[in-house]
Amino acid sequence: MPGTTSSQVVLEGRNLTKTFPGVKALTDVTIQCKSHQVLALVGENGAGKSTLVNLLCGVYQPDGGEILLNGTPTRVRDPHHAATLGIATVHQELSLLPHLTVAENILLGSEPAGRTGFLRTSDIYRRAAEALADISPSIDVDAMVYDLSPAERQMVEIAKAWSQRPRVLILDEPTSSLSKVEAQNLLSLVTRLRSQGTSVIFISHRLDEVFEISDEVMVMKDGHRVDTLPIGELDRGKLIQLMVGREMTQTFPPRRPTPASGRPLLELRDAARPARPLGTAGSAGSCGVSLTVYPGEIVGLGGLEGQGQRDLIRGIFGAEPFSRGQVLIDGKAVRIDSPEAAIAAGVAFIPDDRKAEGLVLPLSIRENMILASLARVVRFGFLQGKREQAMADDYMGKLAVKAPSADQVVGNLSGGNQQKVILAKWLLTQPKLLVLHEPTRGIDIQTKVEIYRLLRQLAEQGVGVLIATGDMLELIGLSDRIYIMYEGSVTGEVRGAEATEERLMALSSGGGTA
Amino acid sequence: MRKGWRGSVVRQARRAIPIYLLVLGLVAMTLVVSPTFRTEQNFRNVVAQVTPLAAVAVGQTVVLLLGGIDLSIGSVVSLATVILSFSGRNGSLHIGPALLLALAAGALVGFLNGLGVVRLRIPPLLMTLASMAVVKGVALYLRDAPGGSVDRAFTRFLNWHAGPVTMFGLALLVLYLAAWAFLSFTRPGRHLYATGGDREHARRSGVNVDWTTILGYTLAGLVGAIGGILLAGRIYSGDPVIGDAYSLDSVAASVLGGTSLLGGIGGVVGTLAGAVLLAMTNNILNLLNVFSFYQYIVKGLILAGALVLYHVRGRGAHRAA
Structure with a gap:
């Protein structure tokens, strides 16, 4: 059981402070890591968790405060030095x-x-x-x-x-790219390491995991430590309250009251891409998928990781076109063989890898937002700065992007804010169908809630939303209808209101019938 | 050492298979077409022709693997020939000190390149463009026109041959074996690949990327000087501008051999074939009495073709990933 073996402080950060140009990332934060213990580090994105971890493992040097190893003040010169001191880190970005x-x-x-x-x-x-x-x-x-x-x-x-x-193992969002089963394996591994004496710092947005494995929870907000508490003194509601600073009663906006009907906005008939040869990367390809999305509804696409969801949605957007089958948009068969064709047909796509595919990091918020709809701000071949500015400001406000101005460089924003910029970019194209791949992965709860509300608003305006996500709660809470994929085909369709975690898991593992 | 053949080393070498097939095909074709090509004399000729470029390209490959580029390497070649040209009759240097000086000068230029890239964060293209000009200036200061002579005993040693076996060929073989073993089986070699593959990831893994980068550039400068020394053995004199073409030709040879300009992918196994292909193209076109401007065009087309080939295969690899 947690902390029964005699545990002592192995690594300690005292009054750590770190400032980046224009941002005070960390103010006077103290953290204690004990042997035989898992310390969960929670907080919204931009709360300073990663900065704290980067100080402990030598990626950055603190501007103030000190790091103590077994009680001795130590300067952690660089990641390699940290490793020789027994501090190993798995960063969020692989x-x-x-x-x-x-x-x-x-x-x-x-x-x-x-x-x-x-x-x-x-x-x-x-x-x-x-x-x-x-x-x-x-x-x-x-x-x-x-x-x-x-x-x-x-x-x-x-x-x-x-x-x-290592004596101290730091895991920064280790489960965000894992399926439920894999995440479970990882958690049992962490438990095993703890019993061998390792001190683990565990950062996760999945609160279930926090409650499952941690001994203590340290909550951070806006670069400060809010509190450190034994897990026994917390429940879900209290933890969320500490993280956001207010009660979060409703995460998901209400579903649409009646099933959507009429002419489907998107219809796939037996769409497929050949599965990759065996022995190459994890995806099973998608073989013969048929599905529909009606205007005004949010459709969830779920299943374990790598069951073909990725191929399917990338096919819809033309990033990797289907090899056979039909795509109908507004009842008309269209040939989507490139993202350009998809955009022309009114499809917008938010990819899962926002840094690599969604944003041009060195450009500003404004430039990124306008990028996909340049035609709307060009007159006689020249960009109209004023119009561009007005559109960007409009969406900065609508989506509550937290940045001093629209001229801020996107690379410096937190993950949640970057995702909002991507959403704005595609909303500016006024799409009929919005396809999202893991839109809230690695994003704090508050921003998640904002994104959920926004998606629902869009649906109410008649946009069709197709969202592929591995987050079961999100899938169930947000979707009007849910498709589950397994080994490249759809194994079931469930109405959101009737979905339960057990039922979806059964479909996800190929068992059970819809 | 059987176990040493595991892993990425093998994959990196495997990339070079198509270029070797191409070279073999070209040789086979020319053997049929040109009787002159079949002579032992011409074989020695081809080896001698390919030697300086192939040597220099080893250095260039090391820097390309780092994700950098060395445009100064041609100037280093020139400088090395100029330094050696003071070792002949009436010269002011003995051959021993001349060789040491040439190697030290090359290593120093490379070291400074590395320092500029790492400490001053000057992009490699600009840093080495600048040092190319400086080094060329030094070479021209030392000798403003081709001339001087290289120590007779040394040139005789370099031009030794027995049947098809030449000193140039042996030197090249030793250089390539050493470079290959270094890149494939040593810690700094592995760290070179890692640094070029992703600098930040390598750094976070505990690789001293700054040191590795400086080492890479220093080695490139050193190998550039070796290329210059071998070249001096062919021209028996010094020439302050003779190396100019080697900067880009060595990049071409490396890329033909499958080394990526983005770093982290490739190796000297392919570079050898790339250099041979470039040099042989010249040789064959000469034998066929093709005008030199056509030769440039053919070289360019070969390079473009190779890039398309790697690009297409690269896309395949990406899709699999």
Whole structure:
């Protein structure tokens, strides 16, 4: 049981302060990590969790305060130094090199080498296999990382941190790319590491997980520590209240009262893309999917990770066109073989990888928002600054983007605000159909709620919304109708009001009938 | 060492298979078409022709793997020939110090390139463009026109041959084996790939990316000087501008061999074939009496073709990922 073994403070940050140009990211924060304990670190995006972690593991240096290791003040020079001190970190953004093998990645930076500088290759593979054996033995140490699924990469990342046998293991949103089953495996692993004495800092937006594995919870808000409490003194409501600073009674807006009907906005008939050859990355492809989205409804697309959802929605947007089947929009068959064709047909797409696909990070909020609808602000070939400004300001307000001005560079915004900019960008194109892939992954609760409201408003205005998400609560709470995919095909269709977690899980694992 | 063949090393080398097939095809074709090509004399000729470029391209490959580029490497080649040209009759240097000086100068230029890129954060293209000009200036200051002579004993040693085996060929073989072993089986080599693959990720894994980058540029400068020394062995003299073409030709050879300009992908195995392809194209077109301006066009087309080839295959790889 939590904290029964004698636990002592291993790593301590005292009164840590960190300022970035224009932002005070961390103010006077104190954190204590004890052996045999899991400390959950929760707070909205932009609360300073990642900054705190980056100070502890040497990515940044604190502007004020000190870090103590076993009671001794220590300067953590860089991540490598942190590793030698026994502090290993799995960052939110994965840091594997795709063109190296699993083993080469796990031992990167601490490769065993002989006196002549030559690598001891067999040692590398043996040690990598040992580390993986504890985490996910099914992954081949000889595989190239670019052949792995996101979930497998996450496991390799954790094995990499674990291979250093750290005294303190920091996990920053380790489960956000995992399916429920995989996340469960990870949680039991964390529990096992704890029983061996490791001190774990666990950052997660999934509160269920926090309640399941943590001994203590530290809540952060706006760069400050709100409180640190034993898990026993908290319940869900209280925790959320501490995080947001107010009661969050209703996460999801009400569903539409009656099923949508009329002419479907989007109809897929037997759409498919050939599955990839075996042995390559995790997706099963999509084989023959038929589904409909009516105007004014929110349709959820769920299932375990990698069951073809990604291919399906990317196919609808033409990012990777379907090889067969028909796409009908407003009852007319259209050929969507590129994103341009999809935009022309009134489809907007919010991808899951916002940094890589959704935004041009060095450009400003305004420039990003206008990017997909330049035609509307161009006259005689020239951009009209005033009109552009007005449109951007309008949507900054509508979506409550938190930034000093629309000229702020997008790369400096928090994940939630970046997602709002992407939404604004596509709403400016006035789409008929909005397709979203994991729109709230890694985003704080408050912004999530705002996004849910916004999606519902859009639906009420007659837009069709198709949302692919691995977050079961979101799927059930938001959708009017839900499709579940398994191994590339739709295994069930459920009305949102009738959906339960058990029923969806049964469909997701291929069992049960709709 | 059997176990050493595991992993990304093998994959990196496998990328070079198409270019080797292309070279073999070209050789086979020319063997049939041109009787002159079949002679032992011409074989030695091709080896001698390919040697300086192939040597220089090793250095360029190292820097490209880092995600950088070295445009100064051609100037380093020139400078090395100029320094050696003071070692012959009436020269002011003995061959020993001349060689050391040439190597040290190359390494120093590379080191400063690396320092500029890492510490001053100057983009590699600009940093090495600047040092290219400076080094060229130094070479022209030392010798404003081709001339001087290289120590006789040394040139005789470099031009030694027994049948088809030449000193140039042996030197090249040693250089490539050393570079390949370094890149594939040592810690700094692995860190070079990692740094070029993703600098921030490598840094977070505990790779000293700054040191690795400086090391890479220093090695490139050093290898550039080796290329210059080998070239001096062919021209018996010094020439302050002879190396100019090597900067871009070495990039071409590396890219033909499958090394990515974005860093982290490729290796010297392919570079060798790339250099051979470029040099042989010249040789073959010469044998066929093709005018030199056509030769440039053909070279350009080969390069463009190779890039298309890698691009198409690269897309395939991405799709699989």
